[in-house]
Amino acid sequence: MGNFTLKIDEELCQGCGNCIVVCPVSAFSDSSIAGGSGSDEQRNFGVTTGAVKIYDPEFCTGCGTCVSSCGYSAIEIEVQEPQKLEVKLSADNLWMTGEKAVVYDIIKKEGPLSIEQIIEKLEIPNRLALNLIFTLKNENQIFEAGKIEEDHKVGYIYTSEPPMVEEKEKEVEEVAELTVDLEKAEKLRKTIDSVIDRFNTVKIRFMLETGKLDRVKEELVTKLEKR
Ligand code: SF4
Ligand code: SF4
Structure with missing residues (x-):
């Protein structure tokens, strides 16, 4: 476990389960407990x-995802000893807590970085690094900036800069001939x-039948003038 403790305030907790569902450790470690499923033992x-x-207090990586998911401020991550890694929070990551903020910070300052480079720079265990990186990626805080292929292995490098949206090719409108x-x-x-003609014939017949002779004359003159 890291230098922190995950603490739940049972008075504040409403038992909604949000924190369990969002926990990336559960999600990545075992599909049978992902999203809060599984027995208490699992x-x-x-x-x-x-x-x-x-x-199991040992499982927690201190990523802080559950803290931000709790609408009742019932979870906190208590740091027991000074962090070895100095976390300088920027305006961008003030909402982040724990080691997730540290990973975000190093990628933002020194990225693009590969997973290996992040592990080396922060001196953190592989599993913790992977959990934190995947959490940040799923939250769209960091992005894949490229692929590295070495010894038949594929790895990715990460950046905090969102990918540029490719300018859509202007569609050339075809002008129909x-x-x-x-x-x-x-x-x-x-x-x-x-x-x-048929309409006028019916109309004139109707006028004749109803005695509107002046209108019939007028209609015929107009019709002849139009021809
Ligand atoms: S998200 Fe907060 S209120 Fe909901 S179960 Fe977790 S600690 Fe309790
Ligand atoms: S801090 Fe991260 S790893 Fe720990 S319980 Fe919360 S979501 Fe899971």
Whole structure:
């Protein structure tokens, strides 16, 4: 275990289980306990009688994910002795706690860095480094900046700079060529004319039947003028 203790305030804890679900150690160590599943014996911590109980204090890497997930401020990471690693919190990582902030800080200041370089610089165990790096990556705090292939092994380097969004290639709009089929246009004109004629015939017949002779005259004159 590191130089810290994960502490739960049972008075404040509402037993919602958020902290258990988000814990990356559970998620990465065993799929049967990921997301809070599994028995009390299997799990590192779990909700018992309405509050979180820690079954195995050794598992905790101090990443702080559960601290920020708790809406009731029921979890804290108590540091027992001065940190070997000096953590200078910047405006960017003030919300982070524990060793996660240290990893973020070194990547931000000295990145891009490979996992091996991070382990070497911080002198932390591999498993802890992997947990912290994957947690930061899943939270979109750090990003893969490239691949390293060595001795048939593939590794990644990490940066705190989000990848540049590639400028979308401008789509060239194809202007549809406007072609007019004169034969079709003529047919259409004739159809429209015949519809108007039929409409006028019905209209004039109606006017004659209702005795509106002046309107009939007016309609016929207009029609003749249009021709
Ligand atoms: S410690 Fe916080 S997040 Fe975890 S179960 Fe209790 S209230 Fe929920
Ligand atoms: S500090 Fe990290 S490793 Fe420890 S219990 Fe919370 S989420 Fe899990």
